[in-house]
Amino acid sequence: MISDNHMHTRFSGDSDADPADMISAARKKGLTGLTFTDHLDWDYAAEPGLFDLDIPAYLSYMENLQNVITSDGFSLRIGIELGLQPHLAKRHAALLSEHSFDFVIGSIHQVGGADPYYDEFFEGRSFRAVYDIFLEETLANITAFSDIDTLGHLDYICRYGQRVAKTRGEDGTFSYDNHAALIDEILSFLINHDIALEVNTGAYRYGYDEPNPSFAILSRYHALGGRLLTLGADAHSPSDVAAAFDLVIPRLIAVGFSSYFVFEKRNPVEIPFGK
Numbered sequence: 001m002i003s004d005n006h007m008h009t010r011f012s013g014d015s016d017a018d019p020a021d022m023i024s025a026a027r028k029k030g031l032t033g034l035t036f037t038d039h040l041d042w043d044y045a046a047e048p049g050l051f052d053l054d055i056p057a058y059l060s061y062m063e064n065l066q067n068v069i070t071s072d073g074f075s076l077r078i079g080i081e082l083g084l085q086p087h088l089a090k091r092h093a094a095l096l097s098e099h100s101f102d103f104v105i106g107s108i109h110q111v112g113g114a115d116p117y118y119d120e121f122f123e124g125r126s127f128r129a130v131y132d133i134f135l136e137e138t139l140a141n142i143t144a145f146s147d148i149d150t151l152g153h154l155d156y157i158c159r160y161g162q163r164v165a166k167t168r169g170e171d172g173t174f175s176y177d178n179h180a181a182l183i184d185e186i187l188s189f190l191i192n193h194d195i196a197l198e199v200n201t202g203a204y205r206y207g208y209d210e211p212n213p214s215f216a217i218l219s220r221y222h223a224l225g226g227r228l229l230t231l232g233a234d235a236h237s238p239s240d241v242a243a244a245f246d247l248v249i250p251r252l253i254a255v256g257f258s259s260y261f262v263f264e265k266r267n268p269v270e271i272p273f274g275k
C-alpha cells in the first residue's frame with residue numbers, strides 16, 4: 001500500500017498539473033492513494049503572491065474530486081504545504097482552526113525573509129554558515145508553530161548549496177557531522193512533539209541519490225527513537241509522482257524503519273512497508 005504524500009497541482013504557483021492527471025499517474029504506478037499538498041507561502045518576498053493559495057477554491061475542488069474518485073478504494077487525502085516563517089505562526093494557527101485538512105506539511109522555504117533557492121543567499125557566506133542559519137531558522141519555526149504533522153524536506157537547502165558550490169569550485173557538502181548538535185535538537189523536538197519527519201524524494205530528479213533529509217540524518221532520527229516517517233516525491237507534474245520510491249524504501253528498511261505514516265483528518269495511520 002504505497003501512497004505519495006507530497007505533491008503539487010495547478011493550485012500551486014509553481015505547477016500547472018491537473019489534479020486528475022496526478023491521480024491517473026498514481027494509479028498507473030500502482031499506488032493505492034495520494035495526498036495533495038499544494039503550497040501556501042504567505043509573505044513570499046521574492047515574488048509576492050506567487051504562493052498564495054485560494055483555500056476555499058482548493059478545498060471545494062479537491063473535495064469534489066474525492067467524492068468522484070474513492071469508490072474503488074483509492075485513498076485521496078487533502079493536505080497543504082505551509083511555508084513557515086516565525087512571524088506567521090498566529091496566522092497559520094487561525095488558518096488551521098478555520099479550515100480542515102487531512103495533512104499539514106511544515107516547510108522552510110524562506111530564511112530571514114529570503115529564499116535560499118536564489119544564489120544571492122549564499123553570497124559572502126561559507127556553506128557551513130548558511131546551513132547553520134537554515135537549521136537555526138528551522139528550529140525557530142517549529143518552536144514558534146508546532147501544529148504541523150510533518151517537517152518537510154529538512155536539509156533540502158543542500159541541493160541549492162551544491163549547485164552554488166559547483167559554480168564556485170568549492171565543496172558544498174552538507175554533512176550530519178558538521179551540524180550534529182542543531183540537527184539533533186530539531187529531531188528531538190519533532191520526536192517530543194509527535195511531529196513526523198518527511199522523507200522527500202524530490203532530489204532524485206535533480207541527480208542526487210539521497211532523499212531529503214539524507215540517510216545519515218534518517219539513521220540518526222531512528223537512533224533517537226523517531227519512527228514517524230511520511231513519504232512524498234514533491235511532484236509538480238504527473239511523471240514525477242512516487243519518483244524514486246523504489247530506490248528509497250529498501251534503504252529505509254535497511255536503516256531499521258518498518259513502516260511509514262499517512263495522515264487522515266490530522267491523525268497518523270501506520271502503513272507497514274511491503275504491505
Ligand SMILES: [Zn+2]
Nearest residue numbers: 081107152153
Ligand atoms: Zn517545499
Ligand SMILES: [Zn+2]
Nearest residue numbers: 006008081234
Ligand atoms: Zn512541495
